[in-house]
Amino acid sequence: xxxxxxxIKDVKRYIVGRLPAVCIGLCIALSSLAAEPVPVASPHSxxxxxxxxxxxxxxxxxxxxxxxxxxALSLLPPDLEGNERSSVVGNRVKWVKALREGYINPRTNIxxxxxxxxxxxxxxxxxxxxxxxxxxLFPHKQHTEWLDCSNCHEWLFKSKTGATPISxxxxxxxxxxxxxxxxxxFPLTQCQRCHSVPFAAQAPAKAQ
Amino acid sequence: MMESDxxxxxxxxxxxxxxxxxxxxxxxxxxxxxxxxxxxGDVVLNKRAEKAGVRPVxxxxxFHRIRFxxxxxxxxxxxxxxxxxxxxLMWDIVNGKFCGMCxxxxxxxxxxxxxxxxxxxxxLESGIHGGDSTMGPGRW
Numbered sequence: 377x378x379x380x381x382x383x384i385k386d387v388k389r390y391i392v393g394r395l396p397a398v399c400i401g402l403c404i405a406l407s408s409l410a411a412e413p414v415p416v417a418s419p420h421s422x423x424x425x426x427x428x429x430x431x432x433x434x435x436x437x438x439x440x441x442x443x444x445x446x447x448a449l450s451l452l453p454p455d456l457e458g459n460e461r462s463s464v465v466g467n468r469v470k471w472v473k474a475l476r477e478g479y480i481n482p483r484t485n486i487x488x489x490x491x492x493x494x495x496x497x498x499x500x501x502x503x504x505x506x507x508x509x510x511x512x513l514f515p516h517k518q519h520t521e522w523l524d525c526s527n528c529h530e531w532l533f534k535s536k537t538g539a540t541p542i543s544x545x546x547x548x549x550x551x552x553x554x555x556x557x558x559x560x561x562f563p564l565t566q567c568q569r570c571h572s573v574p575f576a577a578q579a580p581a582k583a584q
Numbered sequence: 585m586m587e588s589d590x591x592x593x594x595x596x597x598x599x600x601x602x603x604x605x606x607x608x609x610x611x612x613x614x615x616x617x618x619x620x621x622x623x624x625g626d627v628v629l630n631k632r633a634e635k636a637g638v639r640p641v642x643x644x645x646x647f648h649r650i651r652f653x654x655x656x657x658x659x660x661x662x663x664x665x666x667x668x669x670x671x672x673l674m675w676d677i678v679n680g681k682f683c684g685m686c687x688x689x690x691x692x693x694x695x696x697x698x699x700x701x702x703x704x705x706x707x708l709e710s711g712i713h714g715g716d717s718t719m720g721p722g723r724w
Contacts, residue, residue, distance in 0.1 A: 379598045387614050393600060394600065397602065399723060409664060424622075424623070426703075429621060429623065429626075429703065430621060430622060430705075431622045431626060431628065431704055431713060432642060432703050432704060432705070433639055433704060433705045433706070437699065438697075438699040438700055438703075439699075441700060442703065445644075445646060448646070448647070466625070467623060467625065467646045469646075470693075471649065480651075482650060482651050482652045482653045482656075483652045483653065483656060484653050484655070484656070485655075485656060485660060486660055486661070486685060486691075490660055501607070520644060521653070522651070522655065523654050523655050523659075524658075524659035526599065526659055527654065527658055527659055527665065549667075550684070555664065555665050555666070559625060560624070560625035560649075560712075561711045563624075576668060
């Protein structure tokens with residue numbers, strides 16, 4: 377229709393004539409959206425239920441027995457980039473905080489003889505030039521609360537300072553820190569969580 | 585003559601009005617974000633499952649790390665920290681290795697509850713299905 381009436385008046389009339397209908401249509405669509413039940417009423421209620429996550433088979437008769445992410449994760453400290461609730465970081469959970477503040481108390485071992493070691497040692501990574509990015513400060517404590525020494529040493533990271541050729545390329549390819557970060561630990565989009573020490577603050581820090 | 589013209593005209597306008605309403609309603613319904621994605625850290629194990637006639641296995645990291653620290657599976661139970669690097673066989677699980685260390689009806693449900701682990705859709709690719717912030721290791 378629009379093709380046959382190209383003078384401005386006709387176009388205007390065409391648009392104005394349809395405007396109320398478009399508005400009504402949009403209003404109906406939005407109200408139907410608002411009426412949809414939200415899985416969990418929490419500040420971060422955007423976990424996808426298992427039946428709709430594209431992985432689980434919705435026809436599985438026992439799918440109802442499995443826990444949905446929102447049921448558990450909505451109770452843990454939220455991890456949201458800045459204050460934007462729409463932005464998403466990993467599971468939307470600050471796992472280190474959840475552990476430290478007692479929201480969760482996951483088992484440390486199955487075999488009674490397994491030794492639990494938590495090491496409180498920060499290492500500043502100074503071997504590589506990080507360019508304009510702040511330097512990386514690696515905290516052993518947060519890592520050893522979850523992991524065993526042997527998970528990283530000596531095969532993935534050498535204990536000797538500066539002996540491991542860590543690079544962002546390798547990390548982005550899933551090596552070194554990228555074994556976990558980018559797969560299960562907070563994603564590699566969160567640069568500032570590792571690159572946390574501005575140049576001005578570097579002098580007194582412990583050297584690698 | 586004039587009157588009937590006017591009537592057809594207004595009928596036309598009404599029809600156009602309705603059509604525009606329906607079209608915009610349909611368009612805005614299409615725009616509803618259907619966020620279909622796995623939870624961050626979900627692992628699909630399908631090296632053997634589908635070939636053996638069962639659904640692929642979905643391992644949710646989030647569920648397990650609430651209950652166990654990483655080191656329990658990745659140190660004590662011997663799971664390599666790389667999706668696809670572990671040859672997990674049902675025979676081993678039934679004999680108490682890998683998942684079978686806990687999935688033994690004592691700590692967690694036993695291996696006879698096939699559908700609880702073998703819960704994935706047909707045709708899923710093995711590996712980390714990392715949710716929305718990352719494509720997982722090696723995929724950047």
